[in-house]
Amino acid sequence: MPHPDRPAPAPDAGRGLARAAEGPDLSVSLGRLRLPNPILVASGTFGYGREMAGLVDLRRLGGVIPKTITPHPRRGNAPWRTVETAAGLLNSIGLDNDGVEAFVAHQLPWLVDCGAPVVVSLAGATAAEFVTLAARLDGLAGIAALELNISCPNVSHGVDLGTDPEACRVVVAGVRAATRLPVLAKLTPNVTDIVAIARAARDGGADGVSLINTLQGMAIDWRRRRPLLGNVVGGLSGPAIKPVALRCVHQVRRAVGLPIVGVGGIMTIDDVMEFLVAGASAVQVGTASFADPTASVRLLDALPAAVAELGAGSVADVVGTLALPAAASGCPAPVAAAPSPVSEAPPHAR
Numbered sequence: 001m002p003h004p005d006r007p008a009p010a011p012d013a014g015r016g017l018a019r020a021a022e023g024p025d026l027s028v029s030l031g032r033l034r035l036p037n038p039i040l041v042a043s044g045t046f047g048y049g050r051e052m053a054g055l056v057d058l059r060r061l062g063g064v065i066p067k068t069i070t071p072h073p074r075r076g077n078a079p080w081r082t083v084e085t086a087a088g089l090l091n092s093i094g095l096d097n098d099g100v101e102a103f104v105a106h107q108l109p110w111l112v113d114c115g116a117p118v119v120v121s122l123a124g125a126t127a128a129e130f131v132t133l134a135a136r137l138d139g140l141a142g143i144a145a146l147e148l149n150i151s152c153p154n155v156s157h158g159v160d161l162g163t164d165p166e167a168c169r170v171v172v173a174g175v176r177a178a179t180r181l182p183v184l185a186k187l188t189p190n191v192t193d194i195v196a197i198a199r200a201a202r203d204g205g206a207d208g209v210s211l212i213n214t215l216q217g218m219a220i221d222w223r224r225r226r227p228l229l230g231n232v233v234g235g236l237s238g239p240a241i242k243p244v245a246l247r248c249v250h251q252v253r254r255a256v257g258l259p260i261v262g263v264g265g266i267m268t269i270d271d272v273m274e275f276l277v278a279g280a281s282a283v284q285v286g287t288a289s290f291a292d293p294t295a296s297v298r299l300l301d302a303l304p305a306a307v308a309e310l311g312a313g314s315v316a317d318v319v320g321t322l323a324l325p326a327a328a329s330g331c332p333a334p335v336a337a338a339p340s341p342v343s344e345a346p347p348h349a350r
């Protein structure tokens with residue numbers, strides 16, 4: 001007997017029931033990049049996968065993004081390189097890595113054998129270096145996509161390519177021309193207008209954007225009157241930055257027609273669902289893996305029930321379904337039109 005408050009079953013309700021028994025479809029597509037599920041692990045927080053393989057069944061992941069590689073080996077920054085903060089982590093690793101050739105020879109074959117899609121994160125000091133790296137990786141077996149780290153705050157000139165729209169467009173266009181692989185541009189939140197940078201990435205030919213890298217921050221030991229990080233400033237990650245990341249996903253989703261991978265402070269299944277609803281087609285788990293190396297698969301285990309709770313048959317059906325209040329843009333209101341904070345702000349915001 002149909003419930004009076006629910007619509008009558010659709011003609012293909014039988015198939016719907018079969019789908020319900022199987023669970024929701026977790027696969028997602030970001031342009032040409034198709035992933036078995038939307039839970040990836042973020043660059044720099046999961047080593048090269050090898051370090052975590054004893055704890056996590058890597059084959060289950062939507063994707064593994066190993067530590068960013070550069071053209072040549074880098075020693076990274078002086079210690080301390082990580083400091084825990086309230087609700088977050090500050091790091092200034094400085095892209096410590098063995099360089100592209102060591103990665104291709106020693107890490108990539110092992111990673112590819114693991115069975116999860118491999119998204120290779122790369123960074124150069126110039127657009128030309130990005131292009132050279134992309135050309136080197138093009139055609140190597142087992143790479144699902146490239147992620148361009150034009151947003152690392154911990155190397156000199158590290159964020160320049162990600163803070164200037166034209167520089168961003170040029171580097172993405174150069175990489176686009178050098179590879180057939182899908183290209184994700186990983187953007188920094190340390191800009192005035194993330195939409196302008198995302199548009200530039202789209203104009204350069206990116207298949208999608210990863211939002212966001214860390215926010216610049218600092219920690220101080222006031223008794224010694226010294227900064228705690230050897231590099232003085234570093235990148236803030238973890239739950240503290242989730243609202244910023246959600247805002248970036250929301251704004252880019254509304255203004256730019258590009259698939260989005262959400263990253264920033266994801267610890268729980270509620271966090272994952274918030275990013276999907278805001279408009280991310282997939283997410284990356286970063287700092288959470290330091291607190292619990294199994295965080296990514298724990299979130300994957302919880303995903304089908306959360307998707308089903310929304311009555312959706314697939315993750316794709318959840319993406320970008322945020323319902324906004326009438327006339328809300330999600331962008332800062334012009335000063336003249338701003339509501340009076342005293343008379344009109346909701347009680348919790350006062």
Ligand SMILES: Cc1cc2nc3c(=O)[nH]c(=O)nc-3n(C[C@H](O)[C@H](O)[C@H](O)COP(=O)(O)O)c2cc1C
Pocket residue numbers: 042043044045067068082089091093095121149152186212213214236237238239241263264265266284285286287288
């Ligand atoms: C210790 C550490 C190292 C990181 N290294 C990289 C890196 O090599 N490349 C990169 O693109 N992002 C790097 N990130 C940024 C993360 O991939 C992610 O964008 C950021 O931490 C926000 O996500 P989270 O709050 O879930 O950690 C690093 C983050 C941390 C905490």
